[in-house]
Amino acid sequence: MFHLRKVSRDVARVAVKTRRLSSAPERSLVDLSVDKEGIAIVQMQRAPVNSLNIELMRTICDSVSDLEKDKCKGMILTSASPNIFSAGMDLMELHNPDMKRLEEFSKSMFDLVLKLFGSKIVTTAAIDGYSGAGACVVALALDYRSMTAGKARIGLNDTAVGIPPAKWVADLMTRTMGQRNTELALTSSFMFPAERALQVGLVDEVAKDKEDAVERCKKFIKLYDNILPAVRTHTKLSLRQDFIVEFEKNREQYLKDFMNTITNPAFQNGLDIYISSLKQKKVKAAA
Numbered sequence: 147m148f149h150l151r152k153v154s155r156d157v158a159r160v161a162v163k164t165r166r167l168s169s170a171p172e173r174s175l176v177d178l179s180v181d182k183e184g185i186a187i188v189q190m191q192r193a194p195v196n197s198l199n200i201e202l203m204r205t206i207c208d209s210v211s212d213l214e215k216d217k218c219k220g221m222i223l224t225s226a227s228p229n230i231f232s233a234g235m236d237l238m239e240l241h242n243p244d245m246k247r248l249e250e251f252s253k254s255m256f257d258l259v260l261k262l263f264g265s266k267i268v269t270t271a272a273i274d275g276y277s278g279a280g281a282c283v284v285a286l287a288l289d290y291r292s293m294t295a296g297k298a299r300i301g302l303n304d305t306a307v308g309i310p311p312a313k314w315v316a317d318l319m320t321r322t323m324g325q326r327n328t329e330l331a332l333t334s335s336f337m338f339p340a341e342r343a344l345q346v347g348l349v350d351e352v353a354k355d356k357e358d359a360v361e362r363c364k365k366f367i368k369l370y371d372n373i374l375p376a377v378r379t380h381t382k383l384s385l386r387q388d389f390i391v392e393f394e395k396n397r398e399q400y401l402k403d404f405m406n407t408i409t410n411p412a413f414q415n416g417l418d419i420y421i422s423s424l425k426q427k428k429v430k431a432a433a
């Protein structure tokens with residue numbers, strides 16, 4: 147939890163509105179706060195591992211829309227879970243899914259990626275722990291990433307679970323890491339520690355702990371203090387327009403591909419085994 151000296155009225159309104167958007171009335175899925183300099187912290191708090199279900203993805207998406215409306219300077223996406231930024235897509239959304247919900251899930255994922263990638267404000271992530279697969283995609287859609295050294299790992303491990311990464315996912319990674327590093331990362335499903343992630347350009351800075359990661363994000367956001375926001379946004383979006391246009395053009399196909407992958411019986415069998423192994427790990431640890 148971050149202690150902020152002053153919260154503006156506008157900001158308080160954003161926070162209240164965002165809380166109402168949560169699907170769990172008793173507990174918000176993100177904690178949103180804005181400091182006196184107009185920098186927002188969007189802290190995911192879907193215990194235990196911030197797995198991305200429809201509601202969490204929508205809440206993040208809506209939070210960013212609110213921050214844009216309120217002309218926030220920038221946002222820092224982070225996590226309340228110790229040692230985990232996010233475990234990626236919620237496997238329960240993918241396991242024996244209801245077709246209607248799976249389609250909604252896919253739409254929420256696409257909406258989130260496009261919202262973050264095309265955001266008008268400066269978007270950053272303070273990654274303090276595991277950030278695999280879908281979580282890595284979310285991080286890649288932002289402008290800047292700082293990651294804590296130590297046990298944390300980041301990467302796209304789709305091929306390790308038998309899924310060829312979607313073209314748009316590979317494109318997103320290539321934009322950040324270049325062709326060669328992306329090819330090696332995606333074909334091997336390598337999960338990068340912070341220092342290696344920095345070498346290949348997957349993250350921008352290595353931090354010593356979460357607080358440091360957040361500070362580095364703030365520093366990055368403030369780099370734009372002397373640039374007119376409209377000019378910065380225009381420049382950013384004109385450089386990103388090719389990806390956005392291509393995504394919109396192929397969105398229906400990406401949706402079909404995603405639905406086909408998930409509903410494939412071989413994928414479901416593999417997922418069965420994978421989920422059991424995750425549960426088994428806990429049983430073994432307790433024994």
Ligand SMILES: CC/C=C\C/C=C\CCC/C=C/CC(=O)SCCNC(=O)CCNC(=O)[C@H](O)C(C)(C)COP(=O)(O)OP(=O)(O)OC[C@H]1O[C@@H](n2cnc3c(N)ncnc32)[C@H](O)[C@@H]1OP(=O)(O)O
Nearest residue numbers: 194195197233234235236237238276279280312407424425
């Ligand atoms: C499928 C894609 C198809 C097409 C591609 C198109 C576009 C997609 C873009 C990118 C694709 C993304 C796909 C994904 O993101 S799939 C999810 C990948 N994530 C993982 O494989 C991570 C799995 N989890 C772990 O490795 C560990 O849990 C973790 C390192 C995160 C934490 O370890 P820790 O020891 O701290 O906790 P655990 O005891 O393992 O877990 C606690 C409980 O949380 C449950 N859990 C973990 N991960 C998930 C998850 N991703 N979804 C749902 N639930 C999860 C775990 O089972 C434990 O539950 P309980 O036993 O407490 O009930």
